[in-house]
Amino acid sequence: MKQITKYVLRHDTKRLFTYRQCLIGFKRKGFDRIFSYNLGEEAGVTAEQVRKDFSVFKIKGNKKAGYKIDDLLTAIEEVFKYQLNQHVIIVGMGNIGKALVQYKRFMLRKMIIVASFDIDPTKQSKRWGIPILPLEMLDDIIKRFHVKVAIIAVPEMSAQDIVNKLIDLGIKGFLNFAPVILKTPENIVVHNINLCDELESVIYYTQKVVE
Amino acid sequence: MKQITKYVLRHDTKRLFTYRQCLIGFKRKGFDRIFSYNLGEEAGVTAEQVRKDFSVFKIKGNKKAGYKIDDLLTAIEEVFKYQLNQHVIIVGMGNIGKALVQYKRFMLRKMIIVASFDIDPTKQSKRWGIPILPLEMLDDIIKRFHVKVAIIAVPEMSAQDIVNKLIDLGIKGFLNFAPVILKTPENIVVHNINLCDELESVIYYTQKVVE
């Protein structure tokens, strides 16, 4: 019970996501091969950084001829391969939950939202492609779909309770939108998204840059 | 035109946001003073980290008696003081835009969403406390409220166009939800939130931890 929000992805690993996104874009535009500086410019990092990252993951290019995009994509998929088509649930179908459940890009990236949950019975009748279920169904769904990851979109007040319950039911990882630091046992992954902090960072830095 | 998504907040600065949040919580629970390990536990970092961070910002405590919460809050506000009550706009009032515009916590944190914008005329009739305006009104609102920061919640395809237009109109900082790396001149602050990447990170790490 010491580390709470640890298990932060290494910077280089996280950048692979960005590279993949850029590479898909390049491919769509008809490119076949790219150089580290092309990818770097698109991804917002230096060319050296790109090469260094690939070096860490033993991804090889061709001197003078750059990298074959398909090879890069294959190599990146290899790093993340075992996590494709994972099932995810969302708890809390208020404003942010509703937005997330309709976000098609999760599916494109092979992350499958299998169900959502809300305590409010009036919401349970509605559906956005996937059903909105009462909390009593959590156990069943988690077992049936072998769900390991949940998105927390309930009010701050309820977040810790819901997380405790979900851990009991076998959930191991959380993407948490409630602005609270969750208390969890070791070896539970918690990743907090605090949009107030993010917006405030932007304001802070904007004022610094503007002087 | 070299660095794109730079101006990342220093880690210690960003943690101040978390500390503030925790301190407000402690205060609400009736506490008056705290020790570095209390705050560390609540914030999910070590006690040494807390003390080191305060040390960097010259925030002093009292040996043996810890820190006075009010003093800490005052000191943290001092770091961020000049950015209170900043005006912000949102562009794109689809799923995520609607969720954000209704998020009351921005206001609690003294960040004021003054207006939102959408290209779709049928959305412009609706309102969620603040008006949804056509893009023609951007110039007027930005000038009138001295807006420097915008939240981008338009489809990927439109994001770069909108950002170009906003930069022309004087916007200096962006919180961008569209999963594209924006091309901007130097000294424009861009902070990307890529929720697919975040969810995928959680899945990746969860699988690593579970083995």
Added chain:
DNA sequence: TTTTAATTGTGAAATTAATCACAACTATGA
């Protein structure tokens, strides 16, 4: 076939961040 110019791959150096370790301080109780 040889030369050339462009690009990769990666140690080394520099920077940034986190942890350690302990001296200095101070509230409290003897």
Added chain:
DNA sequence: TCATAGTTGTGATTAATTTCACAATTAAAA
């Protein structure tokens, strides 16, 4: 008043990340 135990404050150390710099490679031109 003095001793003590519990905390802070921070320099030193270690770890992570980025940048630098350049040798090795190679596609393409001569």
